[in-house]
Amino acid sequence: MMPLFIRLIRSEMMEILQMDYVRFAWAKGLNPARVYFLHAFKNTLLPVVTVGGVQVGTMLAYTILTESVFQWPGMGFLFLEAVNRVDTPLIIAYIIVVGLIFVVTNTIVDLIYTWVNPTVKLVGQKS
Amino acid sequence: MALLEVKDLQVEFPLGRKTLKALHGVSFSLEKGERLGIVGESGAGKSVAAFSILNLLTRPGRISAGEVRFEGRDLSKLSADEMRQIRGNRISMIFQDPMMTLNPVLTIGTQMIECLKAHRDISDKEAKELAIARLRDVMIPSPEKRMDSYPHELSGGMRQRVVIAIALLTDPSIIIADEPTTALDVTIQAEIMSLMLDLCKTNNVGLILITHDLAVVSQVTEKMIVMYAGRIVEQGETQDIINNPKHPYTRGLIKALPQENLPGARLNQIRGSMPSLDAIPVGCAFNPRCDFADENCCKNLPELAGPIAHQAACTKIDTLPEFTAVGARK
Numbered sequence: 001m002m003p004l005f006i007r008l009i010r011s012e013m014m015e016i017l018q019m020d021y022v023r024f025a026w027a028k029g030l031n032p033a034r035v036y037f038l039h040a041f042k043n044t045l046l047p048v049v050t051v052g053g054v055q056v057g058t059m060l061a062y063t064i065l066t067e068s069v070f071q072w073p074g075m076g077f078l079f080l081e082a083v084n085r086v087d088t089p090l091i092i093a094y095i096i097v098v099g100l101i102f103v104v105t106n107t108i109v110d111l112i113y114t115w116v117n118p119t120v121k122l123v124g125q126k127s
Numbered sequence: 128m129a130l131l132e133v134k135d136l137q138v139e140f141p142l143g144r145k146t147l148k149a150l151h152g153v154s155f156s157l158e159k160g161e162r163l164g165i166v167g168e169s170g171a172g173k174s175v176a177a178f179s180i181l182n183l184l185t186r187p188g189r190i191s192a193g194e195v196r197f198e199g200r201d202l203s204k205l206s207a208d209e210m211r212q213i214r215g216n217r218i219s220m221i222f223q224d225p226m227m228t229l230n231p232v233l234t235i236g237t238q239m240i241e242c243l244k245a246h247r248d249i250s251d252k253e254a255k256e257l258a259i260a261r262l263r264d265v266m267i268p269s270p271e272k273r274m275d276s277y278p279h280e281l282s283g284g285m286r287q288r289v290v291i292a293i294a295l296l297t298d299p300s301i302i303i304a305d306e307p308t309t310a311l312d313v314t315i316q317a318e319i320m321s322l323m324l325d326l327c328k329t330n331n332v333g334l335i336l337i338t339h340d341l342a343v344v345s346q347v348t349e350k351m352i353v354m355y356a357g358r359i360v361e362q363g364e365t366q367d368i369i370n371n372p373k374h375p376y377t378r379g380l381i382k383a384l385p386q387e388n389l390p391g392a393r394l395n396q397i398r399g400s401m402p403s404l405d406a407i408p409v410g411c412a413f414n415p416r417c418d419f420a421d422e423n424c425c426k427n428l429p430e431l432a433g434p435i436a437h438q439a440a441c442t443k444i445d446t447l448p449e450f451t452a453v454g455a456r457k
Contacts, residue, residue, distance in 0.1 A: 027181060027220040029212065029215030029242070030242070030245050042233070043231070043232055
């Protein structure tokens with residue numbers, strides 16, 4: 001997961017450092033750390049958060065693969081066994097739990113999104 | 128001694144094997160409280176000149192020769208820290224597009240206070256009060272509330288006001304405004320321009336105004352520079368140049384103004400377009416588009432000549448016909 005984020009942040013940063021508001025931040029005489037980490041990085045976070053949410057899901061799906069390859073006793077391995085044994089209640093339970101994790105992570109992503117990107121508002125605001 | 132002195136400034140952009148020269152020796156100076164206009168077509172090097180003063184050129188652009196002196200100090204010899212103390216503190220900038228100059232994810236308040244805190248040793252509370260006072264100066268209604276707003280909650284004109292407020296925060300000696308009204312509605316343009324003029328006058332701030340708009344230049348500035356293909360072709364006192372332009376290019380610009388024409392008449396234009404930086408003609412860069420060009424113009428590069436109050440770079444300066452605005456209304 002790390003390499004993906006590194007590349008994503010790199011390409012986003014390169015784009016955002018060309019933006020006018022970053023130039024304006026330089027023109028204001030701010031110190032470089034503030035320009036990079038606050039002005040540029042906070043804007044970089046938007047796509048990173050989105051991709052991050054999807055990645056958590058992918059990570060869960062791939063537990064089945066890793067756990068069966070390395071014979072690790074875990075949720076993915078358990079699920080595979082259940083399929084082999086046609087243990088329907090266990091399969092259903094697994095799917096419900098995974099579904100729940102997906103819903104929760106996506107909600108968290110949305111919440112983080114409103115914090116990072118003020119143009120997104122989840123609740124209608126009184127003007 | 129002038130407050131800001133730019134001497135023989137040359138800027139180049141190394142691109143692979145080729146090196147494009149964006150400025151070929153530009154010199155000008157600015158006294159305290161003086162307002163200078165820089166005009167020219169797109170690509171003439173106006174913005175490059177402005178950005179190079181604060182050494183904010185986009186890479187790979189760099190200053191290859193010449194110097195920028197501010198209060199007698201050569202800015203190119205300053206360390207990064209010293210340079211930072213000048214940027215935003217002594218010399219501020221206003222950018223072209225207010226939609227892009229404010230950071231979309233930070234509140235107006237944050238963006239104002241950080242600028243103050245970078246240059247002054249003051250508390251958050253004092254900084255906030257000063258920022259609110261500045262917002263009031265640029266006539267933003269209920270500035271206390273606006274401090275917590277994000278840029279997307281404001282209109283274009285409002286955002287440019289905020290940018291002006293930020294530029295004025297630290298009481299700079301010079302404001303460099305790079306086409307501050309180009310991206311705004313025509314109705315708002317006049318408002319913003321007169322606001323800037325008022326604030327510059329009351330605070331005795333020098334202004335370098337970069338624009339396409341000759342009308343604005345004539346109303347706001349005292350001195351002006353006309354640029355073409357990285358060179359100054361005419362400079363001097365604004366009224367003098369507007370009323371009696373010497374260089375054929377300046378004449379063309381002034382003739383192209385719509386108000387000089389009778390209703391329904393075709394507008395005058397300068398034929399052709401600005402040469403690209405890698406194909407600047409030999410001799411006077413303007414020669415392919417000039418109505419008066421002869422062989423000499425295609426060989427020799429004219430220097431700025433004439434009294435300091437009004438100089439033009441044209442070899443035929445004395446032989447050109449008297450300037451008359453075509454079809455001027457009576």
